[in-house]
Amino acid sequence: GLKTAQLSSCFKLNIEDDASSIMEAMSDAALISKYSGGLSLNFMKVRARGSFIKGTGGESNGVVPFMRITEVVAQAYNQGGKRPGSMCNYLPIWHADYPDFLDLRKEVGDHRQRTHDVNTASWIPDLFMKRVIEEKEWSLFSPDETPLLSHTYGDEFEEAYQEYESLGKAGKLRVYHTMQAESLFKTLLNALFTTGHPWPCFSDAHNHRYANQHVGVVTQSNLCCITGDQRCATDEGLITAKDLYLSGRLNKVVGMTGFENATQMFLPRPSAPILKVLTAEGYTHRVTPDHPLWVKGHGWVEA
Helix, strand or coil, X not given: CCCCCCCCCEEEEECCCCHHHHHHHHHHHHHHHHCCCEEEEECCCCCCCCCECCCCCCECCCCHHHHHHHHHHHHHCCHHHCCCCCEEEEEECCECCHHHHCCCCCCCCCHHHCCCCCEEEEEECHHHHHHHHCCCEEEEECCCCCHHHHHCCHHHHHHHHHHHHHHHHCCCCCCEEEEEHHHHHHHHHHHHHHHCCCEEEEHHHHHHCCCCCCCCCCCCCCXXXXXXXXXXXXXXXXXXXXXXXXXXXXXXXXXXXXXXXXXXXXXXXXXXCCEEEXXXXXXXXXXXXXXXXXXXXXXXXXX
């Protein structure tokens, strides 16, 4: 119903490890937010603090300053003036800047190192949870020195991780830190308990169940749930989620530049209660009772 209608409401941006890609992503984020889109930004490939910058001979300041830019973008491009910008920054738990990342939503400390209006989410491999259970050490790397970690999962990820770990222990990596996995997990849980962030997302669980294995590795997520009667824009027109689910097929949906491959539809909550919400403007939303809605003057409120 808008002048600049876009048939998707959720977007994901992958950021490469160079200045032009980072700033292009910020521009894209601004335009998506301007036209009422929510999005997640994946900083997995951006080098960590202390990494070497070939072009200048200096050291990188890491991912936190760039995540601070997303905070400004979300505030300035507040979904067309209708509601606050909705963004989420993703970082894997093996990234060397991850301990700083855990502090981004805290109310105390240096506010130049905080993103109070942008969500955060962790990308966690099964190997980390194994190390927690076994009370072992966990290693943190910079992605410019460990490129395989950003596009592998499962056994392939574990093999690459252990190889990079050997290089780090041998002093062959510029940025390499270790800490007890259990200690890092407790810090994550404390941040989650006190701020609600970062949301834990499990990379192997996502990828093992991913229907489009031939496309590549899933590196981030985006929160979105719909009811069976919600119509989705596909290559065959507007089709309800229920019909897409019953078809059992892989789907093509409308993306930024045309039709994109999507996964088949899943039914995670077959008997969930559904509420109908009618807005003052006459719009109707059908959601689960725990689904948060933005209410002017009140903020986020569960349906």
